[in-house]
């Protein structure tokens with residue numbers, strides 16, 4: 001996968017993988033913002049904490065995002081007020097402000113250098129038809145007593161707007177520097193971190209037995225899934241209640257002074273950008289957008305071109321340092337699922353559905369889970385309750401799941417090519433009457449894998465931007481060798497000659 005600017009600009013530590021069976025109070029699966037913050041808070045409560053990650057610290061969405069830590073999440077407040085109530089909308093604001101405060105306090109207490117800055121955050125529109133929605137959001141924010149301002153134009157940026165809603169004193173930082181420091185702080189507090197340790201199964205009980213890919217067993221009193229997606233879902237079918245969505249970002253040098261801030265538009269296609277200044281005072285812009293459902297894009301490389309054109313057209317840019325893409329899981333009411341995984345497994349907790357705003361949301365999710373483990377309750381329990389029915393019993397849920405059924409069938413009908421791919425190309429091929437995914441690397445080596453998704457059996461599609469096989473049904477992704485990049489799938493793809501893929505037997 002392409003590395004983000006944040007990954008290139010922060011020095012990762014290496015943590016060893018787990019090579020034996022162990023016991024702990026709290027096992028956290030995932031070393032992103034959700035997992036590292038939960039570990040930090042639990043360690044402060046003197047819990048014995050272990051974190052495992054299939055990859056490395058901060059190599060998931062947390063190290064690849066735009067780095068805005070804010071309570072301004074698009075047009076969320078009017079939407080929560082309409083769907084639930086004004087009280088819930090206000091509580092969502094308070095939760096995310098508390099998430100932002102927590103990040104700031106951790107940075108201050110431990111003197112973390114992660115280029116954190118307080119800046120204004122703007123949602124803007126360039127089209128007349130969205131002005132009314134933006135004004136409605138402003139009215140709702142005022143009613144909820146959220147400090148904010150409405151402007152027709154944003155002074156200090158070279159983009160013409162028809163309207164903009166501003167929250168002042170919001171955060172922006174280099175998320176990977178924050179996570180790398182938080183990992184070290186965790187280690188100093190006695191937390192154990194194991195990288196390159198994928199989890200492949202769990203037996204839930206008073207003590208959960210969690211199985212690593214290499215066969216080692218971790219016995220834990222509390223299991224926390226901070227894995228972005230729900231690879232174990234306690235029969236709650238999370239995969240049908242959230243949608244995997246990818247977006248594209250770039251980092252470019254900025255050769256002009258613009259108003260420091262976080263910016264995102266209301267309309268489609270999404271355009272998001274923010275300013276950044278490194279330790280040497282060099283200025284950059286991080287910009288992107290082009291969101292789409294995972295596995296549902298015919299030309300990923302084109303998206304990089306579109307965001308490059310957007311950035312160059314609107315800003316005085318210098319060298320483009322890097323481009324990358326990543327994904328997050330969007331709940332159907334845009335409120336994350338955070339808390340007990342279901343109503344009966346009282347020692348299994350989850351943070352998922354962070355809906356592209358996980359830096360503040362997952363930080364408060366960590367507080368919520370710490371409180372559930374330590375005190376048994378939290379004031380945010382109800383708001384983020386993963387078992388809430390209203391989040392998905394709606395037309396979007398029905399529509400999305402009908403689309404999944406359609407993609408399942410459509411995938412099976414796509415026939416493969418008879419010729420093999422050229423260098424740097426990936427395609428579906430027919431070999432002896434069976435379909436496979438084939439990719440040829442730049443040196444000419446050919447990689448052929450079975451492309452039936454190991455989660456629930458949908459057919460994968462080639463992602464030309466990342467050279468990966470992506471699932472249009474629930475967002476699992478695999479590299480061209482068949483290794484898992486994103487769940488909920490738990491098993492890799494089999495290489496040609498090794499037989500058919502194993503589809504998750506616990507789900508079908």
Ligand SMILES: Cc1cc2nc3c(=O)[nH]c(=O)nc-3n(C[C@H](O)[C@H](O)[C@H](O)COP(=O)(O)OP(=O)(O)OC[C@H]3O[C@@H](n4cnc5c(N)ncnc54)[C@H](O)[C@@H]3O)c2cc1C
Pocket residue numbers: 029030031032033034035052053054055056057058059060061062063064065066067068069070197198199200226227228229231245246247248249325326327328351354355356357358359360361362487
């Ligand atoms: C393009 C883009 C821009 C974004 N910008 C912002 C932003 O500006 N502000 C904001 O608040 N949010 C933003 N987000 C969202 C934010 O990045 C995520 O919500 C957040 O990082 C989720 O954190 P996490 O810790 O839950 O997941 P992750 O950071 O993805 O961590 C999960 C970890 O779990 C590990 N894992 C998964 N399965 C297993 C397994 N079976 N065994 C072991 N380990 C496993 C993974 O390897 C990974 O390291 C953005 C998202 C996208 C896609």
Ligand code: FES
Pocket residue numbers: 239453454455456457458471472473474475476487488489
């Ligand atoms: S992710 Fe569910 S079938 Fe592929």
